[in-house]
Amino acid sequence: MTKPDTHPAARIASLVALTKKHLLYPNNPIVNSATTEPVIWVDGRDHLLFCSNNLLGLSNHPDVKEAAIKALDRYGLGSGGSRQMAANIDVHRALEQRIAEYVGQEDAICFATGYMANVGTVPALMKVDFLEAIAKAHLGGKQPTREEMAGFDGWEIFSEELNHASLVDGVRLAKARVSRFGHKDTDQLSKLLEASGARSKFIISDGVFSMDGDIAPIPQLADLAEKNGALLMIDDAHGVGMLGPNGRGSLDHHGVSTSRVDLQMGTFTKAFGGIGGYVSGDRDLIDFLRITARSYIFSAPLPPAIAAGVAEAIDIADRESWRREKSLENAHYFRREVQALGYDTVGSEAHIVPTLIGNELAAGEVTKLLRHRGIIAPHARYPAVPLGRARIRFVMTCQHERQQIDYLLSCLAEVKKLLKF
Structure with missing residues (x-):
């Protein structure tokens, strides 16, 4: 049944449609493998995952x-x-x-x-x-x-x-x-x-x-x-x-x-x-x-x-202290290198390393471009962060290898050049 535009349900539907139109609605992929690993299977191919909270790789540990x-x-x-x-x-x-x-x-x-x-x-x-x-x-x-x-x-x-x-x-x-x-x-x-x-x-x-x-x-x-x-x-x-x-x-x-x-x-x-x-x-x-x-x-x-x-x-x-040590080493390396590319990491000190984009629409575009390159890294925007402070929130775990991080860095360099920010 069609509801009048002033009906709360119609207003909600209109707002959702507007959010999706401008690519602000979370387009989270349907994953066909464990989401606790650095490489996951999405849409028929491998993707690198840089947003998992399985920091020490213990979710799938045999013990x-x-x-x-x-x-x-x-x-x-x-x-x-x-x-x-x-x-x-x-x-x-x-x-x-x-x-x-x-x-x-x-x-x-x-x-x-x-x-x-x-x-x-x-x-x-x-x-x-x-x-x-x-x-x-x-x-x-x-x-x-x-x-x-x-x-x-x-x-x-x-x-x-x-x-x-x-x-x-x-x-x-x-x-x-x-x-x-x-x-x-x-x-x-x-x-x-x-x-x-x-x-x-x-x-x-x-x-x-x-x-x-x-x-x-x-x-x-x-x-x-x-x-x-x-x-x-x-x-x-x-x-x-x-x-x-x-x-x-x-x-x-x-x-x-x-x-x-x-x-x-x-x-x-x-x-x-x-x-x-x-x-x-x-x-x-x-x-x-x-x-x-x-x-x-x-x-x-x-x-x-x-x-x-x-x-x-x-x-x-x-x-097994090596697990947290490697996670923090990965974060230190990524933070240093991504700052060298001109990204602001918002004072990060730990395994969470955000890269500030600012504009919500631009952050959504970065997420999309990274996805095209086989990287899953959703952007954080309002209300998770203040308006105008949208960022890609990367999480470094002990399971990430240096070559995977280097590939991410090369993609971020491409994206920055492509979007001119």
Whole structure:
């Protein structure tokens, strides 16, 4: 049935058509092979893949697959419910203990995805005032005030402007006062903290920024948290397993003790080649999240096979440091050479190496031209990055070989000359 142009569905259809017309709609290829390898099969031929997050090449590791297969045989495909009901399975708890040990925290809580970890954790922490009031009423016989029952009035969140979308959405769900500070601008953060009259302060930052590939100033963030009595949470999804002399992440990279960061979030999707997310910290904080994080309470956990495979992947990453070393060496080489071609890499320091294009239409054209040359490298544009800051976001893994990177560089040189930018 034809709908009038003013109908919401008709307006949505018109907007989608306009996006596709101008090549801004993601034209992601249908891949006929594993998307965790540097060479994938698309449209009947091999393509080089430079956007996989399988950083350490563990997704298809024989030992990881064997651990997952054994767990699949024992536990079946799904978990059968939430952790709060029937699905508190031993492999889930083993994975939590292993990742907590790996990052150097007392305990950890696992979620089905990293996104669920952030959107569940941030608003959950805001419930402490409300639950304190309820506890007083039920355990102490004191009727809570209206302000206490409101729950969130005493909190102010200080959020880095380039935080991942999952943190942004978690902050929105928290319904607290929010102050955003500029990218890596600890001077501005200091002023905001000093001016705040909030009873409880909460600083949140990525460890490695997913679109720029640079690293947060965690020592300064920890100093400010301690000075102002604030809770500090670092989203280290792109850092854990990759950075630091022991691969423990952005804290390890900076030499910051885990005791100075209250909560470390991470994922199993990047360095460990699986899926899922976790939050680690002091045991009491983690136990609090188990009874307050809605995305944990009201959702099924990771499939047991994934949990078992990820635990094995952590063990391999722990003993085979060459994997992260090669990934970072590849990134260093590519960053140096692509800068020599005249590309801006936006301050990248890690395995994520963006090349700034700027205009959204031009970035789409670059992706298309690279695809014609057998390279899969989608562009990142608004809302993933600010308008006018579109870029091709390259990810270097330990499986990329030097000749593959050199071919990419030659293609980027051709594209730059062809498009005259």
